[in-house]
Amino acid sequence: QVQLQESGPGLVKSSETLSLTCTVSGGSLSNNHWTWVRQTPGKGLEWIGFIYYTGTTDYNPSLNGRVRMSIDMARSEFFLYVTSLAAADTAVYYCAQGAGRLVMWGQGILVTVSS
């Protein structure tokens, strides 16, 4: 069974770039979409976007072009980058398998943006 695990810094400074990694085990990245979702107290769960194993991406326009995703098939990892961080980006970030329905999720990583 596929398992996902997020990793990255728990504390980042405002205006900087957040880089998160999702490591997938127990399965292949091939023929799948891989999604990032975040959860904040104010906005609840927010779909950030997905990357297909071929590298095709789709992002939520609400993030105003600050998001980029990439994938490393050889390492079974995919990545999220969020630029120009602000306090409103403080959230628990989840990676998940799927594009519409999300069939498997990681446990999430809390990222705090400090000034």
Added chain:
Amino acid sequence: EIVLTQSPGTLSLSPGERATLSCRASQSVDNNVAWYQHKPGQAPRLLISGASSRFTDVPERFSGSGSGTEFTLTITRLEPEDFAMYYCQQYGGAIPTFGQGTKVEIK
């Protein structure tokens, strides 16, 4: 963006009782709705997709129904492990969105 409104915000019930959770969409999403269970510190778990299809290993006491704009998740007899947050999600629109959640708590 399609807004999902879940009700009630909190459901206080006893083990063995029936839970009925609602999710209303601001416009039609056909049957493109999923339900997730989320417990603190754990990964969210997919329960239902396509509005009514139980995912792998999900107990039969969980069922989903609805189409268009009105959806329901029913738990026929609550087990102790069912007390958790539940979220609906639509993936029929251009941007997937989630409801704000219903907390099912022990009465």
